[in-house]
Amino acid sequence: MNDRLQDLASAYLNGELSETETAELRALLRNDPQALREFVRSMDFHAELRKIHLERKGTREALKELRPRRRLLWISAAAAAVLVAGLALWLRTPAPGARLESLVGQVRGATLGEPIPAGREIETVGDSRATLVYEDGTRVELKARTLISDVAQARVLLTRGALTATVRPQPADRPMTFVTPQGEARVLGTTLRLSVEADATRLEVTEGKVRLTRGADSVEVAADHVAVASKTAILDSKPITELRAADLVRRMAPNSWLSIPGTRLRQACPDPARFAKLKDPRGIIESWSGGALDTRRNRLVVWGGGHVNYQGNELYAFDLDTLRWERLTDPTADPALGQQVNRDGTPMARATYNGLAYLAQADRLFALGGDLANSPGPAADITWSFDFGTRTWQNRQPGGDRPPSWVGCTSAYDPATRKVWWGESRTPANAGLFSYDVEANRWTKHAPDHFYYQTSAVDTRRGRLVCIGDGKLFSYDIRGGNPVRKNWATTGAEALIAKGNPGWDYVESSDRLVGWAGGAVQVLDPETRVWKSFDAPGAPAATANGIFGRWRYVPSLAVFVVVTGIDENVHFYKPPQGD
Amino acid sequence: MTADAPDKEDYLRRFLPAESSLRGYILTHVGDLDVAEDLLQETALVLWQKFGQYDPTRSFLAWALGIARLEILDSRRRRRPGRSLVDADLDTLVSGEILRLEPEMPRQRQLLRLCLRDLPASMTEAVRLRYEQGSSLDQIARGIGKSLAAVKVLLHRARISLQDCVRLRGES
Numbered sequence: 001m002n003d004r005l006q007d008l009a010s011a012y013l014n015g016e017l018s019e020t021e022t023a024e025l026r027a028l029l030r031n032d033p034q035a036l037r038e039f040v041r042s043m044d045f046h047a048e049l050r051k052i053h054l055e056r057k058g059t060r061e062a063l064k065e066l067r068p069r070r071r072l073l074w075i076s077a078a079a080a081a082v083l084v085a086g087l088a089l090w091l092r093t094p095a096p097g098a099r100l101e102s103l104v105g106q107v108r109g110a111t112l113g114e115p116i117p118a119g120r121e122i123e124t125v126g127d128s129r130a131t132l133v134y135e136d137g138t139r140v141e142l143k144a145r146t147l148i149s150d151v152a153q154a155r156v157l158l159t160r161g162a163l164t165a166t167v168r169p170q171p172a173d174r175p176m177t178f179v180t181p182q183g184e185a186r187v188l189g190t191t192l193r194l195s196v197e198a199d200a201t202r203l204e205v206t207e208g209k210v211r212l213t214r215g216a217d218s219v220e221v222a223a224d225h226v227a228v229a230s231k232t233a234i235l236d237s238k239p240i241t242e243l244r245a246a247d248l249v250r251r252m253a254p255n256s257w258l259s260i261p262g263t264r265l266r267q268a269c270p271d272p273a274r275f276a277k278l279k280d281p282r283g284i285i286e287s288w289s290g291g292a293l294d295t296r297r298n299r300l301v302v303w304g305g306g307h308v309n310y311q312g313n314e315l316y317a318f319d320l321d322t323l324r325w326e327r328l329t330d331p332t333a334d335p336a337l338g339q340q341v342n343r344d345g346t347p348m349a350r351a352t353y354n355g356l357a358y359l360a361q362a363d364r365l366f367a368l369g370g371d372l373a374n375s376p377g378p379a380a381d382i383t384w385s386f387d388f389g390t391r392t393w394q395n396r397q398p399g400g401d402r403p404p405s406w407v408g409c410t411s412a413y414d415p416a417t418r419k420v421w422w423g424e425s426r427t428p429a430n431a432g433l434f435s436y437d438v439e440a441n442r443w444t445k446h447a448p449d450h451f452y453y454q455t456s457a458v459d460t461r462r463g464r465l466v467c468i469g470d471g472k473l474f475s476y477d478i479r480g481g482n483p484v485r486k487n488w489a490t491t492g493a494e495a496l497i498a499k500g501n502p503g504w505d506y507v508e509s510s511d512r513l514v515g516w517a518g519g520a521v522q523v524l525d526p527e528t529r530v531w532k533s534f535d536a537p538g539a540p541a542a543t544a545n546g547i548f549g550r551w552r553y554v555p556s557l558a559v560f561v562v563v564t565g566i567d568e569n570v571h572f573y574k575p576p577q578g579d
Numbered sequence: 580m581t582a583d584a585p586d587k588e589d590y591l592r593r594f595l596p597a598e599s600s601l602r603g604y605i606l607t608h609v610g611d612l613d614v615a616e617d618l619l620q621e622t623a624l625v626l627w628q629k630f631g632q633y634d635p636t637r638s639f640l641a642w643a644l645g646i647a648r649l650e651i652l653d654s655r656r657r658r659r660p661g662r663s664l665v666d667a668d669l670d671t672l673v674s675g676e677i678l679r680l681e682p683e684m685p686r687q688r689q690l691l692r693l694c695l696r697d698l699p700a701s702m703t704e705a706v707r708l709r710y711e712q713g714s715s716l717d718q719i720a721r722g723i724g725k726s727l728a729a730v731k732v733l734l735h736r737a738r739i740s741l742q743d744c745v746r747l748r749g750e751s
Contacts, residue, residue, distance in 0.1 A: 010735060012610045012664065014716060022664055029669055040676045041687070044603030045742065046710075048688045050612045051602060052695060053711035149692065157689060159696065181693045181748060184686075215749070537697060 005035050009042045055120075098140070098151050101133040107142075121149040124161070136168045138176065143195075155179065162195035162261060183214035183229035190223075195261045200230035200251050202261055212237075245320050245572075249557045252574040255521075257538035260323055265302070265566040268316055268325035275312060275331055278349075283309030284316070285565050288351035288407070288501070290548030292358040292365060293561075294388065300552060300561050300570075301328075301358070301365055306350035311335050311373040313342065313349035315365075315386065318570055320554055320561060328391055337374035340382050346393050347384050349373040354410040354455050354501065354548050355380075357420050359438050363388060366413070366420050366436070369405035379426070381405040383436065383443075400443035403434045408452040408500075412465060414478055421458070421465045421478055423451030433465075433476055433483055446483045447476075453500035455515075455548060459526050460508050466526070468515060469546075470500050492531035493522040503551025503562060512579055514560065516551050518542030521560075523579045532579060540564045540571050590630050593639040594623065599688055600640055600677050601647055607673055608651045608665045613713050618654055622647045640681055644674050687745055694744035702737040709734060 008025045011017045017025065029036045100110040105128025109120045116122065116132060124130050124146045132140045132151065142148065146161025154176045156163070167176045169189035178185040178194050182201040185194060190208025194201065203212050205221045212219050214229040219237050221227045227237045230251035245260075252258050269281045283289075289304020299317040304310075312331030319326060331349075332342045340348055350370035357366040365386035372380050381404055383396040403409070406426035413420050422434040422443075432448040453470035463479030466488075473490060476483040493515065496502050502517035506526075513524040519542075520535040543550075543564045551562045560573040601622060606615040626646055633642055648670060655663060665673055698706065708714040708722055720730045 006735075006739075010731075010738070013606075013612070014731075015611065017610070017664070026664060026666070026669060030672065036672055036676055037680070040603070040607060040673060040680060042742075043607040044599065044677075044680075044684060044687075045691065045738075045745075046612065047602035047606045047615065048599055048691055049695075049706070049710045049741075050606075050616065051599060052692055053707060054616075150689075157692065159693060179689050181690075 002035075002038075005038060006042075009039060013046060055118075097154075098132040098134050100130060101139075102131045104129045116151045118151070120151070121147060122151065123147045134168075136170075138166065138168045140165045150179075158194060158196050160196055162193065164191075164193045166191045180229070183212055183235075185221075186211045186213065200228050200248065200258060202226065202228050245323055245557055248323075249559050249572060249574065252559070252572065254574055255534045255536045255576040256574050257536055257540075258572040258574070259538065259540065259569040260572065261569060263318070263323055263325065263570040264568060265316060265318075265325055265563065265570075268327045269566065270312065270314065270327065270331055275333065278312040278331055278333075278335075279310050281305075281310055281312065282566055283307070283351075284312070285543055285550070285563060286545060288353055288371065288545045288548070289550075290352050290354055290356050290501075291550040291552070291563065292356040293549075293552040293554065294358050294365075295360055295555070296363055297388070298554070298556055299326075300550070300563065301356070302550060302563060303356060303365075303367065304350070304352045306348075306352070306373045307371045308374070309351070311337070311349050313346055313373075318561070318563065320557060323570075328388070335373060338378075340372065340378055340380060341395070345395075347382065348380070350380055351407070352548075353407060355405070356549055357411050357413040359385065359413060359420070360415055361418050362438050364438075366411070366438075368403070368411070368422070368436075369407070369409045371407045379405055396441055398436065398441045398443055400437075401434070401445040402443045403432075403445070404430045410451050410454045410456045410467060410469075412456040412458045414458045414460070414463075414465070416460065416463060417478060419478075421456065421476075423449070423454060423456060423465075423467060425450065425452045433485075435478070447485065449485055453546070455502055455504040455546075457504050457506040457513060459506050459513065461511055462526065464526070466504075466506070466513055468497055468504050468513075469502050471498050473497050488529060490524065490529050490531055492533065493524065495519070496522045499546070501546025501548050503547035503560075505551060505553045505560070507553050507575070509555070509558070510575070510579060512575075514553065514575065514579075516542075516560070516562065516573070517547055521573060521575070523575065534576055534579070536573075538571075539573070540568055590627060593633075594626060594643075596685070597640040597643050598623075600681060600684060601643055604644055604673065604677055605647055605651060608648075608663060608670075609654075610664065612710070614654075618647070618650055621654070622650045625650060638678065641674070641678055644677065648674075687749065690745045690748045691741060694741050694748065697744060698737060698740060702733055702740065705730060705733045706737050 029039055098116045100112050103112050106125040107130045109122040110116055124142050124144055130142045141164045143162040147159045148156050150157040154174055157179045167187045167189050170176050175186040175188050180196045180201040185203050187210050190210055191206040192210050193204040203221055204226045205223055207223050210221045212221055212227045212229055214235055217235045219227050219235040221237045225237045225239055228251055283305045287305055287307050287309035291300050291302040294301050298320045302316045305312055314331040315328040317326050317328050332344055332346050336342045350372045352370045355369035359366050367384040370380045383398050385394050385396055403422055403424040404426040408425040410423040411420050418438055420436040424431045424434055428450050431450040433446045435444050454467040455469050456465050456467040459466055464475045465478045466475045473488045475486050496515045496517055499517040502515050504515045506513050513526055515522045520533045523532045553560050562571050602619050605618045609615050626643055704723055705719055708719045716727055716730050720727045
């Protein structure tokens with residue numbers, strides 16, 4: 001719509017159109033078909049905004065708002081029962097069709113056993129589940145954190161989350177339709193699973209066939225097939241088992257989040273009945289714990305628990321190609337609480353903080369420090385490595401000037417020096433910058449300093465260890481002879497810097513340091529030291545105690561991966577182009 | 580209901596998909612959200628009363644637009660004398676355009692609902708006051724503590740933002 005027409009339309013709706021402007025607008029609409037079309041669209045747009053907002057007020061409030069004349073109209077309509085019934089939907093009374101049949105947890109916008117009012121938004125709160133049943137027996141199960149609206153006779157608008165539907169056979173001319181931000185799924189009768197992410201709609205069909213439409217494109221999705229509709233890709237259907245991360249990422253828009261369906265870590269957790277004494281597995285993530293990126297196998301390795309929380313010491317890996325979790329080891333069933341080493345030779349469960357790193361040249365996981373299970377206990381000062389091939393732990397027993405190790409330390413692996421750079425927190429006298437030479441199996445202390453609640457990343461272009469968190473942002477040149485701390489003064493990203501243990505990684509291809517601790521992603525140009533902030537819908541809630549190394553850049557996919565809880569899907573974040 | 584009474588379900592099946600287009604059509608004529616809402620209610624009643632006369636081989640929306648046109652004229656005679664933006668000639672063009680756009684508008688409206696969720700918080704309250712409460716620009720200005728000019732700019736930007744969002748989502 002051109003600016004002048006826009007101005008005239010706004011003035012028209014504001015009651016501010018002069019006689020001259022009225023004549024101008026009328027002439028424009030008569031003589032310019034494009035202007036007429038845009039104006040009609042514009043009026044429809046305003047009218048629909050009004051409708052949406054009236055619906056949101058709900059039936060009761062809407063009736064309260066009716067002016068006396070409208071009230072009379074309502075009363076006169078009520079005098080004719082048939083007429084009232086006929087206008088029931090229009091006046092926002094409950095619609096025929098669906099009712100809330102069952103509920104686990106809490107749902108907003110609907111009452112158990114009651115019909116769903118037309119236009120009402122329905123949201124499952126947290127991990128709640130709800131099932132809607134239509135008069136024809138069609139069932140729609142809403143998953144956790146799912147928002148739907150516009151539940152009409154044969155239509156559901158899915159805005160967020162996921163649902164599973166078992167649709168009874170529908171008339172050929174009136175298929176059940178699921179509308180999402182990216183497309184529509186039309187169903188004549190089948191079983192399907194539909195989920196909406198930040199910029200993609202994923203449709204999985206279990207039985208029958210579903211037509212998924214995005215704009216002018218459409219694809220028929222058969223049983224055991226999946227299709228993803230997004231802005232950036234051609235619609236296609238493929239067997240469910242063949243879905244790969246690359247397909248999903250390719251469809252993501254720059255500066256967007258993607259919650260990867262079906263990727264909660266809990267599904268890989270050991271049988272709780274068998275390991276009940278190990279306490280709540282949510283501590284794997286929530287108890288100040290981190291992760292590392294195994295670049296050889298393209299997977300995010302997660303290890304955590306400890307403190308007074310989870311006592312299992314098992315390792316997990318999220319495969320970034322198959323999008324599946326794997327439990328790499330079983331937990332030690334009878335941990336030697338109060339000790340660093342279990343009777344089976346494995347390390348005691350712990351809050352791992354930022355004490356994990358992937359040793360690329362050795363293809364091992366490095367682990368040091370943290371807060372052992374059933375703390376307070378001894379310092380976790382053993383340098384461990386985990387062999388992914390044999391799936392065994394090794395106490396490295398290194399030489400040199402070893403860090404005492406404690407909670408709140410930080411580490412990052414530098415492929416150029418082939419060392420783990422370690423920021424030690426324990427007491428100012430012993431704290432400082434250390435490095436661990438993997439091949440020499442030897443520690444060196446470089447400088448006294450005090451690290452606490454920072455996350456670090458290696459700027460591989462400049463050879464700098466850059467640390468952020470707990471109100472500090474500073475670096476060390478780790479490829480020169482004598483590392484010296486340099487504090488960075490920047491403007492912006494104050495909230496990220498203030499956080500303890502934020503997510504933080506360096507992207508060599510774009511030469512950016514990228515941090516996240518909930519909300520907007522913060523991007524720092526290490527050359528200019530200028531921050532950029534990128535807010536995008538769909539970000540997960542940050543883990544309360546920090547993100548640690550569970551936020552990692554995945555070069556093969558050009559996205560960040562983050563794990564925020566065992567009951568949360570793994571998320572991808574695709575950075576903006578150039579950043 | 581008698582045997583000759585119109586079929587309620589049939590009426591609803593036809594009316595509900597046409598409701599939004601009717602509301603837009605009426606707003607095009609009257610340029611006032613509240614007045615349009617009143618007229619829509621009145622039109623809906625008349626449509627129901629006359630539904631027995633509707634020829635199901637014709638477009639329901641075309642028939643309903645004709646009824647709405649009569650209601651608008653009647654209302655204007657009773658309440659708002661004066662020349663309307665949309666005269667008889669222009670009404671023909673507007674009605675024709677609405678019928679041409681009918682197949683694509685449901686999708687546009689769905690997208691608008693989605694885009695509304697992404698509207699910046701700074702705009703949300705002004706839009707809510709305008710479209711939910713039917714507040715005047717003056718009332719909104721007082722309500723959110725901004726000048727009248729600032730409210731106009733805010734609403735203008737909100738509309739542009741929403742329209743852009745609908746367009747972009749529609750193109751995707």
